[in-house]
Each structure stands twice: as C-alpha cells, then as structure tokens.
Amino acid sequence: MFFELEHTSNKARAGTIYTSHGKIKTPVFMPVGTQATVKAIEQRELEEVGTQIILGNTYHLYLRPGIEVLQQLGGLHKFMNWNKPILTDSGGFQIYSLADLRKIKEEGVEFRSHIDGSSHFFSPKKVIELQRAIGSDIMMVLDECVSHPSPYEYVEKSVSLTTLWAKLAIENFRSIGEHYDYRQYLFGIIQGGTYLSLREKSTREIIELDFDGYAIGGLAVGESMDEMYRVTEFTTDMIPQKKPRYLMGVGRPENILESIERGIDMFDCVMPTRNGRNAYLFTSEGILSMRNSQYKNDDSKIDESCNCYTCTNFGKAYLRHLFNSKEILALQLSTIHNLRFYLNLVAEAREMILQDKFSKWKKDKIIKISSKQFSYSKEELID
C-alpha cells in the first residue's frame, strides 16, 4: 500500500504515505530543497523541525551537480545525506518560468540553461529517466504550466499536451524499472488554468492513467485566492479518495489551511524559507518583519508558542541585529523558525482532523495568524 486514508473530517483528510524511505503523515508540508539543499538549514535541523519529506528539482539537479554525478554517487539521498523521502518536481514549472528561454513542442521542451545559456531538451520520457537516476521516492510527470490569465483555447490545447505527456511518462515509468534497489512512485499533474471545464477534462484524463497520486498544477500563479480555492475543491472532488492529492507551490499559512479543508494532502512552497531569508517571520500571531526598528531592544521571543531552536534561544532584538548587520546567522535562525512554524501548523491541522475539530480550529487559527497587530505590506511578502 502506498497511501492509507486514516480519517476524514468533512473533506479534510488525515492519512499516511508509505515510501521506501519511510512514512509520511498527511497533511504534510514539504520544504523546498531545489539544489540538493533546503537553503540555509542543515539536514539534521530539517529533521529537528519535523520535516518528513523534502522537495528536489529535476531541472536544477540536471544542471547542477548533473545527473551523471548523482548516478555515480548512488542518487540524491546519498549525495545530500538525506535518508527520508524526497519528491522531485519534473522541472516543468522552472522551464515555464524561463519564458523567453524555452520552446514547447509536442515532443517536449527545448530550453536554455539559466546558468550558462546552453541548450537542452526535456521529453516526458527523459524526465522520468532523470528522476529514476536521481532516485526520488515520488517523481512528477512533465507538464505544461500555463500563465494566468491565458485564453481558453490555449489552455485547452495545453491540457491535451499535458495529457499526452502524462501518457508517455507513465508508459516509460511502467516499462523501465527502478534505478536503485527501492521502489519509486509517480504522480500525474492536473492542469486547466481557472477553467473548470478544462480542469474537469484534465482531471478525467489524468486519473484515467492511474497514477500513484495526483498533483494540482498551474495554481498560485496570479489568480485570486477564491479562484484557487474553487479550482482546488472542484478538482479534489473528482480525485479518487484512495490517492494522495498534492497542491503544487501553495502557499501562505492560510492558503494551506483552506486547501486542507478542501481535501489536499500535500504542499510545498518556498514561502517559509525565502521569506525567512528576507526577515519575515511567521508566528502564531501574525507575520513580523525583523528589520523593524521597534525590535531594537525587544528581547522577547519571536513566537512565545514555538519550541524551535531560534525561539528558545534568541530574542527579537538579536534577530533584528543579525539582519541589520547582514549576518548569515540571520538566515539560518529565520529558516529554522519559519519551517518549524509551517510544519507545526500542518501537524496541528492533522491532529485536529483526527479529532474531528478541524473546521472550527481552522477558522480561529486563520484569524489569529492574520492578526492585525503585526501589519505588513502584502506586496513585500514573496511567494
């Protein structure tokens, strides 16, 4: 068994994913470790803050250190000494972000490296082969992620392409076995922009191929929160209960809680790490900007209710000083805390689901973590 659905509370779900590198209790937040490291945090610290699974990125790993290196050294787990599960994104989203540097054809995507401008080609089949060599526990198919807004006709064509690629990917996945001595799983990706009819078509076609799990892609790319929630709920309603659902690239703490309520099991986002490095600290009472001069001589904890290394050892004034002085330790301490906050939030959500208290808890929690007492400009937050 790959996924066990343990409990549902309305549409919110608590489950377990079983991989060759251990179990994952869901809902789960997956820290993003694009280039074989989650930025500014050590592997032992990832475990300490409660990380169950991290993300890697096929596009980035293919360019650096290179698939051949990973293959020679026994795969990504060994290379970075991370012995828990790894999910690798196919690189579709990164290639989509390259904009002028890529050309999408039926056979795949031609793109130029953001590092040295060299030309490369990813096909649906090749992306599976690369992830076989990377050795990720959960692999993702190559998909086309369209920007928002996009015309219906373009998204319609794109959904067909994504389905075609998904077919080619799973054929390759089924015909060629594991690269290492453990099982790997493959997720399909549902696209369709904000058009429900296209989401329906994509979901039907992707589910038909019977993947180990399903990701909802193409969201959190500029559409409104309401649209995102509407598409998410519409899609999760169509995905078989026994398969895990992964909402890619989402998001803020409140987005995660709202999406858990709509039946999502898995999340990844750079928000906690990237915002941490930009001095934004997530707390149980809102977001703090540690550059704020009001913290100059405030030695209170970042978050009274947090038990991370940062909160139990340092005060706001120290964090502010570190950011102010451009010290690397600022990035380390903020990353530890923000990841702990996210992981704790999702772990608490799971507990509430198991106790059938999720809906009420979620409502209160969102009010608390969006508290006005720590105001911030939404534009400043990076996601």
Add this chain to the structure above:
Amino acid sequence: MFFELEHTSNKARAGTIYTSHGKIKTPVFMPVGTQATVKAIEQRELEEVGTQIILGNTYHLYLRPGIEVLQQLGGLHKFMNWNKPILTDSGGFQIYSLADLRKIKEEGVEFRSHIDGSSHFFSPKKVIELQRAIGSDIMMVLDECVSHPSPYEYVEKSVSLTTLWAKLAIENFRSIGEHYDYRQYLFGIIQGGTYLSLREKSTREIIELDFDGYAIGGLAVGESMDEMYRVTEFTTDMIPQKKPRYLMGVGRPENILESIERGIDMFDCVMPTRNGRNAYLFTSEGILSMRNSQYKNDDSKIDESCNCYTCTNFGKAYLRHLFNSKEILALQLSTIHNLRFYLNLVAEAREMILQDKFSKWKKDKIIKISSKQFSYSKEELID
C-alpha cells in the same frame, strides 16, 4: 586565581584561565565573533566544535547593535545567548584598518563609521567603559597598531602613546567597578613593530602596569613569518610566567603551533571562518579548495580524521556542489569543519604539552598539514 600554569614543555605552556563564565584550557583558539555572531555558525554548534571562548569586537558592537541596546538587554552574553567566556578586542585594530577614516591624537582616536560615515571618538577610558557595558570577560586596552613596515621613529612614538593609553585604561578599570554582577579582566597590549628594542621598551612599560594578561599586537600585518616568530619569542621571554599571553590575529595552523612553542597561550584569527566561506578547507593533510573540479564525483570525506558534523555526514562532491551553486549551506558546513580543525589542533597541542611530546609532534604535524599533495596558491588564502 585568574590563570594557572599547569605544565610547561620547553617554552610551550598548558594552563587554565578562570573567568566568571567558566574555565578556558590553554593553549586556546578563540573563534572570531565580531558582530555578536561567529559568521555562519550557530551558538550550539560553536559548543559542539569545542569552542571555549569567542571574540567580540568593541568597535563593531558599538556601531551595531549599539552599546545602549546591549546595556538594556543585560550585556553581550545574554544578547547573543552565549554563556561561555567572551573576549572583546578594543577596536584599535579595526580603527587602524580604517586608514583614511581615522585620526590619532594623544587623547584617543577620531574615526568615521564604515557603515554610515558618522564621526566618533574612542579614548582609552571610553573603550573600557564600552567593554564594561558589553560585559566581556576579558577586555582589551585601546592601542595603536602600526602598519608594516613603519619607520623606527614613528613606532617609537606610537609605543609611548600605547603605554600612555594603557595607563589611562587601567586607571579607569581600577577606579570603576563591574557593570554586571561578575568580574571582568583586562589585558594590556604590547606593540613595537618588528624593532626588538621597541618591543622590549613596550613590554617593560606594559608589564609594569600589571594587567591580568598580555597581548602581543601589531604582528601578522605583513612582516615575514621569521620576524613574527622572532618578535613573539623575544616578547614571551619577558612576560611573567604567571600571566597568560595572547598573540592577536594569528594565524595559519603552522603559525599557531610555532607560536605555542614560543610560549603563547591564546590565539584568535578569522582564517578558519573566512577561508571556509571562500571554499578553503583545512585538513590534517593540507588545504583543499572545494571549488576544484577534481571533487566533482568524489564522495570521500573532507578529512578522514575529523569527527565534525560536516565530515561525518557529507562528501567532497556535495560540498563542491554547494559552493558551485552558491548555497548558504556551503558556508555553514565549511565553517563547522574549519573551526573544528583549528580547535582540535590546539586541543591536541595542549595534550602533547601535558605529555611532554610537543616539540616532536609539532614538527611532524606541520609537515603533514603543509603536505604538497593539495597545492594551493598562497595568495588566494585570506588572512
């Protein structure tokens, strides 16, 4: 008792310094934590690698976070949550480095902040008051560090100024008590460039003032290694046995061992941390540049004989990849290893002194750590 001399092996010494924040076994290497953090390493990791005492810098702390902040928050130990001893440099060396931004007068030094260009004035008395508020266990007097080479006449005048300042400093130190509820100690600084007659004069005058310990300043500023060793030995021969001797800003592993042999007890240097951040890793077999492409798929340990977190968990290929990809974790892992290497080297030296095996061990060790098999351009190393 502040300093206990436990054992000597020829001129090499093993001892213990007793401070209000704990004992320090000497010889000791002190990681440099200029701005209330040793760059890229957490406080718990400093303890893990064997740090007994860290350095802070009066000049930097005065500018950021500011002495008032430190005072309000209970001193530097509390501010940065470091509960072991701290030594603060007076800032004389930093002000000396400002070159065009400072003006030395008999009353003290006028200088401009390297951050915002604002004007400031440090007097020998003020520097003691600042360090009282910082709360360092070992404070340093304000001195004038002259560049190398400097004319005899200039250095002669400078030695007199440094003596005058030392007198004013210790007078203030003796007349005004502790700022917090623990005892602080004060070291004098001996100057004199590479002129032995001036070193003799400075040593005599500074010793006369009866400080808790003596630092040798103005070395490692461009003179030859032989000159540095000559001045060091000449000076330690004059310092009373019962007082600790601190060679400021030194140095490479071999410099430290040679200076221990000449009777030095305490060292500080940015070499392990700064070179670590520049991908130079110190090992028992020489210095490795982790940017070297020869490590591309080499998963052997950085240093087979090292037990630090980095060496026990990651290989060279991973470190190289992190540097290559400009990842923050590269800085973290290199700093951990390089500090562990330095601290371990000095701890081993102490053990050898206690066993009366220092001289022979030192000779072999220097050959090993300077091994030709890992060649590097000396110019690339930063010190």
